Amino acid sequence: MSKLKIAVQKSGRLHDDSMKILKEIGISIDNGKDQLKASARNFPLEVFYLRNGDIPQYLRDGVVDAAIIGENVLIEKGEDITIVERLGFSKCRVSIAVPKSSNAENLKDLEGKRIATSYPNTVEQYLEKAEVKANLHIINGSVEIAPNIGLADAICDIVSSGSTLFKNGLKEIQMLLKSEAVLATSPAISAESQALIDKIQFRLKSVLRGRSNKYVLLNAPNDKLDDICKILPGMNSPTILPLAKEGWSSLHSVINKNDFWEVIDELKANGAEGILVCPIENMVL
Known part of the structure; x- marks a missing residue:
């Protein structure tokens, strides 16, 4: 039997929560430090540890069969990817924030302003619906610093507790969307792999019902x-x-x-x- 290939974020809170729920559904992963791939001992499954932003393309190309990924990443880079289960952890929101000293109080106040973000597609679509025109600066990494160094008037990034915004002297003025971890599958998934996903999804539903x-x-x-x-x-x-x-x-x-x-x-x-x-x-x- 071929192994199901599932991608998870290589590090961070989403990684930790993903590995935890795999353990809770009875899948034991032999993963050593700095490994990019690991196999399960008791289930035909391989885990690929990837950058979150790269996972949608791996799914699209069929390199991996499924992924535990933040919904916000799929909205930005993988709207064609199918979500099969919402997992209820790693909850966050994608929001626009400005310096606390800024007079901007809402989205309309950002007309003609500069917004730094790692989510250009999400921001562009939201601004278009709101009929607001702003200049986007695409940044991969620490977006929060952009206003402090004069690169932008506002930022759009993921927000969990809001502590990072507070530390950087920023205030949240507009939430664009809410996000959580989801299980998503590749458009190219085989029937054999889909059968394994069905088994995993059955176990996930049991654990999630228990949690709630x-x-x-x-x-x-x-x-x-x-x-x-x-x-x-x-x-x-x-x-x-x-x-x-x-x-x-x-x-x-x-x-x-x-x-x-x-x-x-x-x-x-x-x-x-x-x-x-x-x-x-x-x-x-």
Whole structure:
């Protein structure tokens, strides 16, 4: 059987998060320091460590079958590349920022100004829709320094926490798009490789569902079970087991982590006691 070739960013937070999720779906990678390619011990897969900006072309040319890549890079360089799964990590945004001393407060204020960016296609399309004309300076590397050295009046770059902008005396005035890590496939992927991607995608969905949900166990009086079941429907319905204590039952279910505290408050208000909440490693449907 041929091996599936998957690209990941060679270093940085996206690299670390990508390797972490591959491990969580049961794929063990033998990667040494400074390797450009590594094989999995327990799955027909090779990982290629590449520059993020080069990955769309490798996908397009069929050099790799798939990639874990930032959505922002595909918007800039690979709109023809198919996204098969959103992975929910390495979240960021592409935004325009100006020096804190600048009078610019919105996109219209950048009419005729100079914008330094590593995302010229993204910026150009956004400006065109907003009917703003500005001069773009394409920079690969530390874009944030451009206003400080007089190269540009504004920048457009990825923003995560905003700490880099703060350190460089910049303020964010316009978000162009939000981004996260995605699994993308090559237009030239073979049927054999696609079958392997389907297996990986099944595992990813199980891990991602586990990350977004929590397992909850609680005790409740039997006369409150109907109300509590309405709060906790679970995947199909909650599991209910009788307790040794007369008139009480134990209820097991799943809750979305985003609704966690609101659900806990409702459960307590409806008579639930001894509530235990546990993380879920995988959630297979």
